[in-house]
Amino acid sequence: MATINDRDAHGNRQTKKATASGWIGSALEYYDFFIYATAASLIFPQIFFPSTDPKVAIVASLATYGVGYVARPIGAFFLGHWGDTHGRKTVLVLCMFLMGFSTMAVGLLPTYHQVGVLAPVLLVVLRLIQGFAVAGEISGASSMILEHAPFGRRGYYASFTLQGVQAGQILAAAVFLPLAYYMPSDAFNAWGWRIPFLLSAIVLVAGFVIRREVSEPPVFAKEAKAGDVPRSPIVEAFKYSWKDMIRVVCVALMNVIPVVATIFGAAYAVQPAYGIGFDKSIYLWIPVAGNIIAVLVIPIVGNLSDKIGRKPPIIVGALGSGLLSFAYLYAISIHNVPLAIVSSLLMWGIVYQGYNAVFPSFYPEMFPTRSRVSAMAIAQNVGTAFTALLPALFATVAPPGSANIPLTIGAITFGVTIIAAVAAWSARETHRIRLSELGEPGAVPMDKGDYDRLRAEAMGGTRVAEASA
Numbered sequence: 001m002a003t004i005n006d007r008d009a010h011g012n013r014q015t016k017k018a019t020a021s022g023w024i025g026s027a028l029e030y031y032d033f034f035i036y037a038t039a040a041s042l043i044f045p046q047i048f049f050p051s052t053d054p055k056v057a058i059v060a061s062l063a064t065y066g067v068g069y070v071a072r073p074i075g076a077f078f079l080g081h082w083g084d085t086h087g088r089k090t091v092l093v094l095c096m097f098l099m100g101f102s103t104m105a106v107g108l109l110p111t112y113h114q115v116g117v118l119a120p121v122l123l124v125v126l127r128l129i130q131g132f133a134v135a136g137e138i139s140g141a142s143s144m145i146l147e148h149a150p151f152g153r154r155g156y157y158a159s160f161t162l163q164g165v166q167a168g169q170i171l172a173a174a175v176f177l178p179l180a181y182y183m184p185s186d187a188f189n190a191w192g193w194r195i196p197f198l199l200s201a202i203v204l205v206a207g208f209v210i211r212r213e214v215s216e217p218p219v220f221a222k223e224a225k226a227g228d229v230p231r232s233p234i235v236e237a238f239k240y241s242w243k244d245m246i247r248v249v250c251v252a253l254m255n256v257i258p259v260v261a262t263i264f265g266a267a268y269a270v271q272p273a274y275g276i277g278f279d280k281s282i283y284l285w286i287p288v289a290g291n292i293i294a295v296l297v298i299p300i301v302g303n304l305s306d307k308i309g310r311k312p313p314i315i316v317g318a319l320g321s322g323l324l325s326f327a328y329l330y331a332i333s334i335h336n337v338p339l340a341i342v343s344s345l346l347m348w349g350i351v352y353q354g355y356n357a358v359f360p361s362f363y364p365e366m367f368p369t370r371s372r373v374s375a376m377a378i379a380q381n382v383g384t385a386f387t388a389l390l391p392a393l394f395a396t397v398a399p400p401g402s403a404n405i406p407l408t409i410g411a412i413t414f415g416v417t418i419i420a421a422v423a424a425w426s427a428r429e430t431h432r433i434r435l436s437e438l439g440e441p442g443a444v445p446m447d448k449g450d451y452d453r454l455r456a457e458a459m460g461g462t463r464v465a466e467a468s469a
Helices: 004-042 054-085 088-106 118-134 137-148 154-182 185-192 194-198 200-211 218-225 233-240 242-270 285-308 311-333 337-351 359-365 369-388 390-397 405-426 448-459
Strands: none
Touching: 004 054, 004 088, 004 118, 004 137, 004 154, 004 194, 004 200, 004 242, 054 088, 054 118, 054 137, 054 233, 054 369, 088 118, 088 137, 088 194, 088 200, 118 137, 137 154, 137 218, 137 359, 137 369, 154 185, 154 194, 154 285, 154 359, 185 194, 194 200, 218 369, 233 242, 233 369, 242 285, 242 311, 242 337, 242 359, 242 369, 242 390, 242 405, 285 311, 285 337, 285 359, 311 337, 311 359, 311 405, 359 369, 369 390, 390 405
16 A cells, blocks of 8 residues: 555656656757747748848748747647647647657758749748647646646746756757858858758657656546546637636737847848848857756746746746847847847846746646646747747848837837736736636635645645645
């Protein structure tokens, strides 16, 4: 007969296993996603969209980056439904395979000079598959970790989902850095850029081995065993949780910050048409440095959200990073590399993490188990789909040669972050609501004293069951 200590140890092992699966899976999958983002800024304008007008090539390349986000709401409907009806684990494995195969295929594509217009067409198709696949990653991984987490520590453990995403971005840039720095430009443009995409074969195998080891969360397994899995979780999400879904759509507009930091910022700094002249290899260190800081900051902020709540870090992170976008773009405009790096570290690496570290717990906590993955996936991906159009919009309203590019792009960015902050402020606080009552209209938060006591016990190694709490 299992003792209490045995059950505690088993539960803690499951929590760590689920967290590791979410972290590594997100890192590997977003490695795929962000090598495309990097290539879209640095190399694709020249090899897939050659044009006598470099402005057209830049806009077209950044538009293909946005196409992936446009596909995300479609993927969210399918993958969210799959996660709520077939399990969190199964949807995450499916996402991994779709992303891995589509990314490897990009590395095998012919260029415009080889097959003409067919090249960008194929690129767009593969980008659509990438966007479809990634739509279920964060919602599935966040829900799985949240539902495995011990009492009072949901924010801390769920934050590792996004720490994995940041690590994936570091890996993506780390692969590009030696290629951009050591390879001759002609060789990099001819075949060197393909290497990071083909390395996704390793990503695919490693991700599958890790994810097949994780168990379904007990709360979902209990629901499935009792036959309570909904036939149409999407219908339930829209029927009962539509207000919170709208809030998530608005808060998810915070994706404007990584768009400015890693997509438009890269094009603005290195594309010859803008005339800034940052060296590609030097500029690639900016998001790397920011993400290294983010990896350290995220669990700290996630843990803080278990103490003070989800809303304060999100609101401060939104408004602060929006304001810092002015400084970051200004630093690029005056060709000041050190200032651009410092601004990026503050905006992307530290302040933005107030939002980035907390939304993996804040979003799924708004919804009940029955429709959690569907509601979060649909709402989050609709919000990010809007921001996906921003790189092309930025390049259109502030094309090369425009005056006051930092002021124009900064004002749009700050306006978007204000919308996100107001939406977060309007939501109810969720960190002291029991797991079984999340998403229920009448759910009452625990008394703060009782919550702090039980959370301290959980941090001390005693696994406190949500039901008994």
